[in-house]
């Protein structure tokens with residue numbers, strides 16, 4: 001069996017971290033098995049779908065490196081839905097209903113008032129062909145429900161949640177098509193999953209009850225249901241489904257200096273028992289991706305953790321990967337020197353400014369100014385060699401530790417902390433270093 005997964009966003013907004021996590025997990029599942037990952041644009045809702053969101057979804061996936069092996073759009077597949085629907089009509093697995101929203105609401109209230117579950121009573125199944133003809137003559141158009149098979153228990157082994165069991169008698173026949181002919185999500189999704197040979201449907205646990213009805217739709221269409229897995233939802237670090245999380249998009253993360261590899265590394269493991277692996281290559285994460293390691297508890301997304309993973313990623317990025325984003329003149333040696341001090345790539349420019357100058361060094365106490373004057377003398381002799389410089393100064397002044405190093409670092413960089421001086425000093429160069437030491441003295 002070829003593993004084929006799909007990510008099926010509705011283009012009614014941009015992707016947020018929760019959707020991206022679902023997309024990523026489907027990508028990982030497919031890549032791990034050498035299978036295919038498809039992007040399905042669920043744009044049956046003409047009113048709410050927007051082309052700009054389709055483009056934004058593609059762009060975000062591209063930024064993340066989650067390139068689909070194929071793309072389909074539901075709006076281009078209405079003929080197929082029509083054909084499959086006709087089969088279900090012929091088989092008596094969909095039926096015409098006319099209840100208005102108010103009538104349905106009233107039925108619900110009555111049932112709830114009697115302490116009964118608000119399940120649709122299938123009253124429309126009692127209508128005769130003459131009744132339907134009369135409705136049609138009166139200009140009433142039906143909406144359609146899928147007829148659940150009450151004698152077929154609904155069961156599947158969920159890749160994350162384990163054995164699942166639903167009693168179709170406790171469920172309402174779902175509406176699959178509106179009176180104006182438009183489609184609800186349920187049926188086209190199943191038709192597509194069959195047509196596209198989807199082997200694994202991995203999505204959020206908010207879809208579990210949809211899966212229960214969809215399992216019977218697969219069977220009604222004569223297809224074997226795919227394997228299902230439903231992951232626990234993503235919550236904010238405070239443990240709630242936060243508004244912020246629901247709107248936190250890739251553009252915002254990008255602007256905050258988060259690298260795509262950091263998003264991938266964190267989201268790949270979020271909700272699993274596996275530690276975050278700051279891998280530069282998402283394929284490496286695919287090898288160890290395991291649905292069995294997912295827990296049932298909500299997965300916590302923590303922006304502080306993302307920032308930490310981001311730093312770990314940056315500390316591993318090779319020069320070739322970042323060359324285009326670095327300030328002009330910053331070469332491989334400079335990148336290697338500065339990289340361990342970055343939590344965002346944009347900070348490279350700040351450190352490059354320290355290298356190229358001018359810098360603003362803090363004023364020094366009198367005795368340190370004498371010390372820095374001596375340092376200038378030594379540097380003139382030994383060149384931009386940190387080990388030689390500090391060894392000679394230690395010898396000459398008897399200083400060690402902080403009094404030996406800190407005034408030098410401050411005079412040479414204007415900072416108390418930063419990249420290794422041994423690597424930084426040659427980048428600054430002897431002439432500029434000499435100037436800085438003399439200025440501070």
Ligand code: GLU
Pocket residue numbers: 008009010042185189202203207
């Ligand atoms: N368009 C649906 C959604 O975004 C797809 C759900 C599914 O994966 O089947 O919720």
